[in-house]
Amino acid sequence: MSSIQQKNKIFGIIDANNFYVSCEQAFNPKIKNKPVIVLSNNDGCVISRSKEAKALGIKMGQPFFEIKDLVEKHNVIAFSSNFSLYADLSYRFHEILSLYFPKVEIYSVDESFIDLSEFNNYDLHSYLKMIKENIYQWIKIPTCIGVGRTKTLAKLANEYAKKNQEYNGIFIALTKEKELEILTKNKIEDVWGIGKKTVNFLKKNNIYTPYDLIQQNQYWIRKNLTINGLKILYELKGLSCKEIESNVIQRKKSATISRSFRKVITEKEELESKLLEFCVKLSEKLILHNLVPEYLGLYLRSNPFDKNEVYYSNHSMIKLPYPSNSIETLKKNSFELLKKIYKKNIKFKKMGLYALGLRENYLGIQKNLFEQYSKRSNELSKLIISLFNYYNRLGKRKILFGKNLMYGYLFSDNPSTIIRSGKYTLAIEEVMEVYIK
DNA sequence: TCTGGGGTCCTAGGACCC
């Protein structure tokens, strides 16, 4: 087999299979090899499916009410989301990777890019196999690994490994033959960064595989698919445009707390009480990341699916008098925003509070008239948050950095009619009990 | 009856300036 340019970088991506479902199965071996799904907040829609659930035709993001018959008929096991548990397993997953690889980029709750450029002398396949097995042994999470000359090719290799069981979850596309295999045998929609809209456009132009795409003229791609499309083209050709980004340098640019309400809300006072809760959550998230926002925004909307009501959606944003992540500041300003966008007699279904223009809360940023006030305020915020957490009995939580890492900081899981699994690793009263005969 | 939440990046177009 001919090996492609050894000097080049080697990218790997490792991700968990059906992560949330796998988390549930990790603590409940009885539900392995069965159709299992995890639902979003309010048990609204499906956000994770086991292999068997996928085989039944259950789609990602599908509303739960649409599949209730299917669920009953095939004894599909449905869980309400238990994000604090998933966040903890996510932390453990990433911790294990950092044991084996010096350069890791946490890309999401369940996947990381790894720099394999220095691993030329290893038998890569058996090394990766060993890691995959260790992860399974330690946290019982099955994974897939893809390797390629660029991030996009690694993603494609990972996708290929997932679809073709015979590779046992590892595909290394570092020879011309293997690279051609993932380019020709994957579909265009499997390419990272090519979404629904673009797929439709490309198919109209007779482009069905990644291989078809790289035959195209780069000016045509740039014109029709913007700079992003051009980067994808280069990456598929083996020219790396996306580096492994160290998570220490990476910084969040925005933070949002948003919820759909189980029941619609029309009264301003009720929205205010929800909003206060959002402020606590947002403050906590910002303090965890040591960030302060310059801008604060709020949006409200009614139910877009309700055909009997006129759809209402509005938002507003303000520049804060000075950057602050204290609950008091967030509350005062968000309540002002609510006044602006609230409208009587609207059945509100969703609200979101977001912070923009985040910067590091280094000492001195608040060196102004408000300094003393801010300091006190900050301590107060922390106190309120810890009280909140105490009452929510979540115990200790870990801080994770990652561009798309967002599930770790929720502290009131909504009550629900579906089963919620235990906080096995987080709350002492919910730790599993094992009896040895 | 019941439709998630949290992110990033890019572009077009308007406001404004000289």
Place this chain on the structure above:
DNA sequence: TCTGGGGTCCTAGGACCC
């Protein structure tokens, strides 16, 4: 009988990802 050109900055909205 006639309405510049070029630049910056900001924002809304689209597309995509997990």
